[in-house]
Amino acid sequence: MTLPLTVQPDTVVVAPSGGRHRNRWLTFFLRRIWRMLVALFVIVSAAFLVLRMAGGDPVRSALGATADEAVVQARREQLGLNDPIIVQFWNYLTGIFRGDLGVSLITGRSVTELVEHRLPATLELAGLAFLVVLLVAVPLGLAVAILTQGGRRRDTELAFTGITGFFAAVPEYLLAVALVVIFAITVPIFPVAGNSSAASYVLPVLALAIGSSAALSRIARVEALNSLSEDYVRTARSKRLPGWMIYFRHALPNMLTATLTLGGTLLATMIAGSVLVEQVFNWPGLGTAFVQAIVTKDYGIVQGLAIVYAVIILVVNLVVDLVLSVLDRRTTLLDTA
Known part of the structure; x- marks a missing residue:
């Protein structure tokens, strides 16, 4: 008796089409934009309500107790603070979409003009500090990982973790004060204030960069150790490739994903931390x-600048997410699954 043969169909694996991948990436991008807009709306609403719920009259607080009542009422009318709160909120939102971030309660100066005048100096400081962080932290983390891989040079590892842990824990403004005392007062090498010369950039950039460099170098070392223990590195070593090729062509690119992700987060933190550092210098x-x-209780400027800082931080986080999705496509697939 002949038994019937059962033919198993071949399993065909179809690679995702380019169009499907593009749709997933577009979905990922739109989700990130939506989350940013929701977070921005919450921040704008909170900034608006804090000014109205702080207690007392913000205009009176800004102009002072001795200000003439007619002046106070005229300023309130000018700012629309006598309107119903819903009307105020609507006017505030529509004003933001027009680029109007409000005005100073004391001088009546536009916050938008203030931002246009001062934002470049803040971005310049944070950008230079971030560049220093990348140029120091990534090579340092990779170098220490190479020296300490396999449990070697335990004393080097302990010194590295101790020093970087200390500087990563010190707030930026304390580092700023210490740098001023040492390098601007005790040993007057660098200017203590302003940005009139190249030397005046050194201390504020270092104050922002030291702690972030220490934190990022620790992560870079861990990621480098993970990369150096992978099979592709062992294969490269078995082929007797030069050390520089193993470290810079194989290990470095694979350690950068997590390192750059944290680096982007640190950039947002540095922009926020620059508030006190700028005050010191x-x-x-x-x-x-x-x-x-x-200090002067000018809540109009406080409200507008809080929104500007929130937008900068949200945009930086969005860019980090997008860069990470390009470097590691698994991020996009997991987010849209």
């Missing part, structure tokens, strides 16, 4: 204006 950026507005 009297840097002509947004941070100095922000602190001065808080």
Whole structure:
């Protein structure tokens, strides 16, 4: 008796089409944009409500207790603070879409003009500090990983983790004060304030970069150790490739994904941390204006600049997500699954 043969159909694996991948990437991009817009709306609403719920009259607080009542009421009318709160919120939102971030409660100066004047100095400071962080942290982390791989040079590892852990834990403004005391007062090498010369950039950039460099170098070392333990590195070594080729062509590109992700997050942190650093060095950026507005109770400027900082941080995080999705497509696939 002949048994019937059962033919198993071949399993065909179809690679995702280019169009499907593009659709997933577009979905990923739109989700990130939507999340950013929702977060921005929440921040704008919070900034609006804080000014109205702080207690007392913000215009009276800004102009002072001795200001004439007619002046106070005229300023309130000018700012629309006598309108119903819903009307105020709507006017505030539509004003932001037109590029109107409000005005100073004291001088009546446009916050948008203030941002246009001072934002470049803040971005310049944070950008230079971030460049220093990348140029220091990535090579340092890779070098220490090479020296300490396989449990070798335990004393080097302990010294590295101890020093970087200390500097990563010190707030930026304390580092700024220490740098001023050492290199501008005790040993007057660099200017203590302003940005009138190239030397005046050194201390504020270092104040922002030291802690972030320490934190990022620790992550870079861990990622480099993981890359150096992978099979492709062992294969490269078995082929007796030069050390520089193993480290820079094989290990370095694979350690950069997580390192750059944290680096982008650190950039957002550095922009926020620049507020106090700018105050220490009297840097002509947004941070100095922000602190001065808080001291003088000029809530119009505080509200507008808080939104500007929030937008910068949200945009930086969005760019980090997009760069990560390009470097590692699994991020896009997991997010759209």
